[in-house]
Amino acid sequence: MKISVTVTLKKDVLDPQGKVVKQTLKNMGYANIEDVRQGKYFEIELKENDKANATKIIEEISKKLLTNTVIENYTINYK
Amino acid sequence: MKISVTVTLKKDVLDPQGKVVKQTLKNMGYANIEDVRQGKYFEIELKENDKANATKIIEEISKKLLTNTVIENYTINYK
Numbered sequence: 001m002k003i004s005v006t007v008t009l010k011k012d013v014l015d016p017q018g019k020v021v022k023q024t025l026k027n028m029g030y031a032n033i034e035d036v037r038q039g040k041y042f043e044i045e046l047k048e049n050d051k052a053n054a055t056k057i058i059e060e061i062s063k064k065l066l067t068n069t070v071i072e073n074y075t076i077n078y079k
Numbered sequence: 080m081k082i083s084v085t086v087t088l089k090k091d092v093l094d095p096q097g098k099v100v101k102q103t104l105k106n107m108g109y110a111n112i113e114d115v116r117q118g119k120y121f122e123i124e125l126k127e128n129d130k131a132n133a134t135k136i137i138e139e140i141s142k143k144l145l146t147n148t149v150i151e152n153y154t155i156n157y158k
Contacts, residue, residue, distance in 0.1 A: 006085075006120050021121065025140060032126040032136070041085050041118035042100065047111040057111070061104060 001046045001054050002079040005062050008039035013071045042066055051078070080125045080133050081158040084141050087118035092150045121145055130157070 009015050015037050022036040044061070048054045058076055067074045088094050094116050101115040123140070127133045137155055146153045 008120065008122065018121075021144070024144060028143070030136065030140065034124040034126050035122075036124075037122045039120035039122065041087065041120040042097075043087065043114075043116040043118065045113040045115075047113050057109065061109065064107070065100070065103060 001048055001051075003044050003046060003054060003058050004077045004079065005042045005044065005058065005066055006039060006075045006077070007042070007062075007067050007072050008075075009037060010071055010073055039072075040066075054078075080127055080130075082123050082125060082133060082137050083156045083158065084121045084123065084137065084145055085118060085154045085156070086121070086141075086146050086151050087154075088116060089150055089152055119145075133157075 018035070018037040021038060022033055025033045025036070044058065046054050046057065048057065055076070062074045062076065063069060097114070097116040100117060101112055104112045104115070123137065125133050125136065127136065134155070141153045141155065142148060
């Protein structure tokens with residue numbers, strides 16, 4: 001089972017990486033860029049056919065390892 | 080308009096970051112993790128209501144700045 005987890009910074013957390021990308025795009029002439037926020041993306045292949053079990057594992061992994069829940073949010077996508 | 084771009088390493092490109100995450104998960108006791116690949120995620124807010132124009136800009140940005148097309152692929156998602 002292939003599952004992806006997207007980790008993004010919470011709304012009120014400053015994102016210097018995103019700011020740099022935004023500024024670079026502006027310097028390249030893209031004037032209509034309003035905001036850029038950068039995050040992480042994980043593609044996980046799991047030996048587990050039961051979706052409920054898989055969800056449990058991925059939730060656990062996301063909270064314990066992939067995300068710093070103080071400043072980040074995560075979204076889980078099934079493929 | 081909010082658009083997200085996910086950048087992942089091509090299939091045959093080694094992903095040391097993903098390997099470390101995978102090994103860490105195994106060490107934490109998650110035996111059924113088959114593979115982990117890590118990528119980047121960009122959330123872009125664009126002052127552009129026409130979807131065709133937005134697509135054109137985002138495609139350009141993805142190729143010129145966000146992605147190293149030699150070793151990476153990108154996927155565009157509209158929200």
